[in-house]
């Protein structure tokens with residue numbers, strides 16, 4: 001694999017307008033905004049990459065640097081081997097023609113039909129009229145809205161509008177498709193359809209897709225690689241499964257917890273332990289510790305087990321999640337089984353808060369007149 005886009009030590013600093021902020025008594029000098037801060041990154045050709053981070057992390061600025069809409073203050077941006085950081089505007093336009101882009105609010109031309117919207121970039125690129133119609137028909141067919149060619153955007157659902165946006169972005173057969181929060185305005189089912197379409201574009205057309213999102217389920221569904229941003233910096237990057245299974249930074253851990261099952265909250269533990277008298281233990285389920293291995297370990301030690309909480313999900317065709325089991329059997333057998341499992345995965349005993357507090361209180365000698 002080779003990198004289709006590379007960033008080398010890229011920073012983007014926005015000067016503050018006017019240079020000064022008015023304080024109540026004194027004039028304060030405001031700091032310039034370091035939107036992207038010394039980012040070095042490779043986007044491998046033919047992959048789907050997710051750029052993730054909270055609002056203000058610098059994701060949109062990073063993407064605007066990728067397609068030359070912003071010039072770096074420092075560092076270099078290479079697209080297909082060419083340093084675009086200092087290209088004149090005319091040449092940048094040519095580079096941009098090879099990069100499609102879709103947006104959260106679709107950005108369609110309201111006064112043009114679906115056909116007109118998709119035909120637009122072809123006209124701008126100087127396609128002859130007789131070639132435009134078959135190309136637009138082919139694109140609308142590909143994204144599944146051939147029957148809407150004569151419809152105006154306002155008559156379409158959000159999902160259909162995004163399909164038009166995708167068809168338009170694909171018109172000039174780009175090698176790279178940038179999707180900036182492209183599903184954030186859509187309901188969950190429509191989001192799934194659009195993500196499936198993006199996956200298909202990647203698989204069937206070989207297009208490299210860069211997805212900007214703050215939603216980890218989007219990453220979980222389609223991304224091969226995750227790039228986690230915080231305060232303009234890349235704080236973590238890696239294959240999606242690795243990042244989900246073993247997130248390193250605190251913010252990645254927070255993001256991941258929104259899209260994979262974790263351990264129960266304290267009040268849930270209290271409720272579960274009232275309903276289940278056995279020992280409650282949460283076990284990390286992964287490639288290293290799939291459910292059959294966990295079940296076999298309990299069986300080998302003569303421990304009874306049933307799942308009472310949690311779930312598993314599939315990421316890059318591999319299983320990941322956390323299951324909380326109620327275990328029954330002798331303490332020694334349970335300890336031995338958990339010791340075995342502890343060698344391969346995360347094991348956490350779940351003790352209700354009240355019982356925890358009780359255990360923490362030292363056993364004081366009971367005064368002779370207690371209870372009187």
Ligand SMILES: Nc1ncnc2c1ncn2[C@@H]1O[C@H](COP(=O)(O)OP(=O)(O)OP(=O)(O)O)[C@@H](O)[C@H]1O
Pocket residue numbers: 014015033034035053054055056057058059060061062
């Ligand atoms: N043109 C600009 N001028 C000044 N500051 C800017 C400009 N563009 C972005 N910023 C600032 O740079 C930082 C990063 O913004 P950016 O939009 O890249 O973040 P983001 O992660 O995409 O956030 P969001 O998810 O809200 O879009 C923010 O503090 C933002 O206010």
